[in-house]
Each structure stands twice: as structure tokens, then as C-alpha cells.
Amino acid sequence: MGKDIKQIAIYGKGGIGKSTTSSNISAALAKLGCRVMQVGCDPKSDSTNTLRDGKYIPTVLDTLRAKGKVRADEIVFEGFNGVYCVEAGGPAPGVGCAGRGIITAVEQLKILKVFEDLNIDIVLYDVLGDVVCGGFAVPIREGIAKHVFTVTSSDFMAIYAANNLFAGIQKYSASGGALLGGVIANSISAPYSKSIVDDFAARTGTRVIEYVPRSMTVTQAELQGKTVVESAPDSDQAKVYLRLAQNIANHNQSQAPSPLPVAELHEWAAGWASELLKMESGEVREAAHGI
């Protein structure tokens, strides 16, 4: 029997920083000595760019389209510190079925046995935005990924997307699907941001595994086409990612979340809106310094 490969899926609303977070986690895990593969599950195909000096790699689906079948060496590329990079790919915007693309690409990785052949320890699936259809749920069902982490800021729409993801996880949890490892709170700059994400995590039966502050270092690294771990290894931000990676490497126990019903989620958001208004008006002074 082969070794137990730790497979992790990172979800979250589009633009929230999934790929940045995933790539930095992958780079940090590699630094910690793990053999890591990052699989970008987004038709934009840019999940692994910062692991490869800002360059795009041929996608599984483009290769399959051009050649009819694929070999592992045509779709797996080495990046920073030996991180293996794969991009699923997908259709041009507005046509075809991106969800089916994810299904097919993940299937190809299974057929080619790339994890086993490359002796991978940890696989990270970086998955596009919301769970809009069955294709985007593939990494969390059928026993592929075991643990899911969701990246969210304190913005309501990001939390709304996270709550939708929790519903997807809950749906598949009884039939061998992935369970929720926790929340990665991203772009945390004000105290109230942390409180909002903490409150959401508590209400949905999960926990925050790391708070990633908003940082100029991330912007600088991305403009260079690199991860923070590579471009500013001694920065405070890199230390945050290394701590996050260590947490994920040590993580073993995930659980089914309890998503809020939509009406309840809106009610919860309205409660926070009133709270923020009180802070802004000075009614709640001790918390107001973050506004």
C-alpha cells in the first residue's frame, strides 16, 4: 500500500487571494522539506505563476485538446524549491463547461498516477471561487481532497461564498467527501475584520487557522512574479506563511461545518452592520480605533 498523500483543497471567492495564499503555502511547505504539488483548478490558469517567475505553463486541458492524450512530463512543471506545478485549464470565457474541465483534468492526474510516481507528500488544489456546479466540487468529493481550507476576508460577499462552500462540504461529508480544516483569514488589517471572521467561524462550527495581514510585501513579490517566501524570505509576511504551512502540515482532524441558512446569514451581516455603525459614531469607542 502506498503512502498516505495529504490532499488539500483551497477555496474562496474570486479575487480574495486564494492563488497568492496557495502558492505561498506551497513554497513554505517545500521549505519545510515536503514534496509538494499545487494544482490550479481555474480556467484562468494562473494559480502557479508566482512559483515559476510569473510564467504560464501548458494546461492539462490544452495539452489534451492538442494531443488527444497526455503524459505526466507534458503537464507537470517544477517551480520554486521543487514545488510541482499543474494547471487544469479550461474554456475561454463565456463558452463550454469549466466544471467539466476540472473533472477531466483531475481524472487525468489520477490516471497518470503522478502523485505516486513523484512521491508527493502534499497536494494543494487551488479552486476557482464559488462552488457553482458539480465540477468545482470534484476536489472535495469522491475522496480526492481530505481537508478543505477556505480563504476569506471580512467582506460580506467573501463570507457568503465561504458559507456556500460549507454547504457543499456538508452535502458530501456523509459520503466520504472532504471535511473542513478551517478558515484562512486574509487581508486582515483592522481589528473589526478579525472579529467578523472569528464570529463567522464560531457560528459555522469551524476555526481560523491563521490571520494573514494585508501587506505591501505581497504586492511587491507578485509584481516580481514570485511568492513572498521566495522574494522576501525573512519578512514578517513570510513568517506568517511559514507558520500557516506548518499548521497545515500538522493538521489531521477536519470536520463537517454548519453553514448558516441564507436568511440567517443576512441577519448576521445586518447585526455586524449595526455594530460597525456604532463604532463609527463613537458609541463603542474601544473598538473604534480600527475604523
Add this chain to the structure above:
Amino acid sequence: MNYFGLRVPPRREDRHPGTCLAYGGTLCGSKKGGRGCAMAADAERAFTQGSICPLLPAMGMMASLPDTVVLMHGGVGCGTCLHGTNGNVRAGFAARRGRPADIRWMSTALNEIDVISGGNEKLAQAIKEADAAFEPKAIFTVSGCLPAIIGDDIDAVAAQVQPEVKAKILPVHCEGFKSRFMATAYDAVYHAIGRNLLPSPSPTAVREEKTINIMNVGSMGRVDELELARLVGSLNLHANFFPVFADPDSFAAATQASLSICTCPTHDDYFLQYLQEKYGVPYIIRHMPIGIANTGAWLRDAGAHFGLSDIAESRIKAEEEDLGNALKEFLPLFKGKRVFISAGEFRSLATASLLKELGFEIAGIRSFHYDQFAELELDKLRADGQDFVWNVANVQPFEEANLLKRLKPDLFLGHWHGNNTAARLSIPTHVIYNTGYGYIGYRGVYDLAARLYRKLSNTSFGDRLGAYSQLPYKKSWYSKNPFLFIRSQSGEAIC
């Protein structure tokens, strides 16, 4: 109001609320206010054994048009019903154009990568290939379920490619999951024809005063068209036949006729309303010219429109007299024999009227669907007060097997692919969709009677077939109500 300005035609059940797929009871019980279980438009089956993909009748209709290519845009396998239609199309071409011709059809055979990337480019390429290979007058690009699910835009592809190809491109929206009512298929094909093969209305367009559009159907052979042409010819009228086997260029003539008349009332209202609204061609949708009284009623309607009622009446009288004499030799054998009919809505009901005229007793009818157009035909059958089993079912052979075991008819009439249940019960069967033989008009009555006479004169084939074959159902099914699974949408048993 017409829908031809829309890119996608509506479903039949949306245009005609009350259209129904599930009824089990008696003919008289189906009438509102009558006894028994009245028909419920929202009836469903808790269990269904099969259905009819609307692509099937749509593909059959398109495949008959000469100088066209049917380009199936879908997964490989979608549209293979055309293999079963090819024989009929070959025979139809031989009868109408002097030599047989195979259906010309292609498939984009979408694979997994096409599903992911979208099939638009492949469709565009296939249209160009079809145009270059066959140089047709028109190419039907037919969307199957798969491109409809992923959102391929067959209209945009047609508009994009049209400048590069000579053939007119006709996008057809008739994906299988669109509707369970096969009549939706007729509307979908007419929609494509109406939007692409008809000229712009012109105040100087010539009106052909003595020309009548006779709307044919796929189950009508050339022999039937000649019979109808003979009948309207007796009124000095010239007949155009649309849409089956009509040349794409000929559809323009439909806009110049003085009248359109249907031969199957559920088949054509979508197109005929459009011809009336846009081109001022009036229409009659009332009778199917199957049977003696029905043929007379059909001819009477046409004559009345042109002010030729007297001529029509005298022709009807003469025809009925001749036919009555010719039928005499068959009638003693038919008297009291019980018959079960299975067919599309109108053919099943009109055939029942015909068989009653020949002296048969109706044991039961299974119609593929019900809609508002059938009411007149149903009332004709109800008029003499004789009631019998009526089943509305989009096939469902399990219900049919149960019914046939109970009713034990002496004869079964059904489509060629739908006779096996009866045949395995030793019931003599007759194929009603056999376009080489007459079925329509006065000649059709005689031809059908002659065939049934031969069939019933020696039933030993059916007897032996039944003795050596069996049906797949458990014995317990035959002791249950054949309509056990018909429910209201709230789940209550109806029948």
C-alpha cells in the same frame, strides 16, 4: 400572435396549456363533467418505462427535405434515430422524385474536450464541410441536449458562418430535454423554416387563387398525397404539399396560396398561424381525412372556402357510393371484431372512426398525447354513446400489455416499432405507418380494409408467434390496475 421573432421557439405545453401525457380511463369519462376520471392536465406517472425524444419526429421531418443536410450538433449517438427513418425517406424520394436517396446527415460528435471548450468552433467547421461536400440548398443545424446544457450558441455560429457558405443555415432548437411532448418538435422545425426559407412579405406578391397548401405529415405516403390531390383536383384546385419532402425553395410558394389546410390538426397550427398573420393565407385546422365521414368533412371544408360546396357535396356523394359498394365484400368478416389502436393523437382517433365505419368495435385506444385540437375528434367518437378504454401515454408498453391482456382484442393497429407487445400476445397486428400503402382519403379506407381483410382471414402467424414468445412482466402486474402509476402532481392516484 406568433413566436417567429424569437430565437428559440416555445414548448408546445407552454403554448397550449392543458396538453396532457397521462390519462387512463374511458373515452366518455375523459370529458369534463362526464363520469369516470376526468382528464387532468397536470397528470404524471410515478413510473415511466420510456418516452419519445422530440428529436425523433423533428429529425424525421427535416431528413425528408431534398437538397438539405441535417447537421446534428451533439454527442455521438444523438440523432441515430435517423437510421430507422432512412428506409422511409428512400421510399419517399423514389415515389416523389423517381429514385431513392439516402438521408444526408452529419454529426459534430462532440467529445469531452468539446464539452469543456464549447462546441461552437466544431459546429462552424462542420457547416463548412457539409456545404462543400454536398452543396445543399439548406443545412439544418440541430442542437442536441449537450450543447444546450453548456450553452453553445447555434444561432451566432450560423450568422457567423453564413457569409462563407452557399446553403441557407437553419438553426433548430429541439434538444431532447426541452419537452416530453413530441408535438414540440413540429413547432421547432417550422420555426427554423419560417425564419429562413420564406420571402419578405410584398404587396406585389401574386396570390394563387386556385392553389391550396395541404400540410402533410411524415406518416403519409405519396399515394396518400395523390389521393388528396385527386380530391381537391375535383374542385379544380391545385395542391402544394408541405412540409414533408418539400424542396427548400418551394416553401416560398406557401405564402402565395389561397388556403392552407391541415391533415393532422395537432401538427401545423404554429406555422399556419404565421402564414396567416404575415402573408394573409387563411387556414383550416379541423379534420384529419382518415375514414369516410372525416374525408367528406375535410373536402367539404375546402370546398366551402372556395364557394364550391355544391361540387364538393356531389363528389362526396359519388365517392361514398363507389366506396360503399367496393367495401361490401369485407364487411361480414369485420362485423363485431374488437380492435385496439395505438398511434399519435389524431391518427389513433381518426383511425377509430374509420374502423367503426367498417363495422369494427373499438376495444381501446392509446394516444401518444392529448391537446385541445382533439376535442372535436373525441366528440365524434363519443356521439354514438359507445364507450371504450382510452389511454394517453407517451408509449409506456407496460400499461399497454396490461390493457391488451384484459381487453383481448381481435386486432391491433400500431406503429411498426410498437406492435411487438400485441404480437407476443397472439393478437393479429397491422402497421399503420407504412407509407407505401394508402391510408388517407377514400382510397385509403379501401386499401386499409383490403389489408385488414387479408390479415384477419388467416391469423396463424400471430397464433404461433404468441405460443413461442413471452412478455417481460410478472404475472402479478396483470392483476393490477393498468393505470396504477398515473398520479396528480401532488402524488394522488387519479384512476
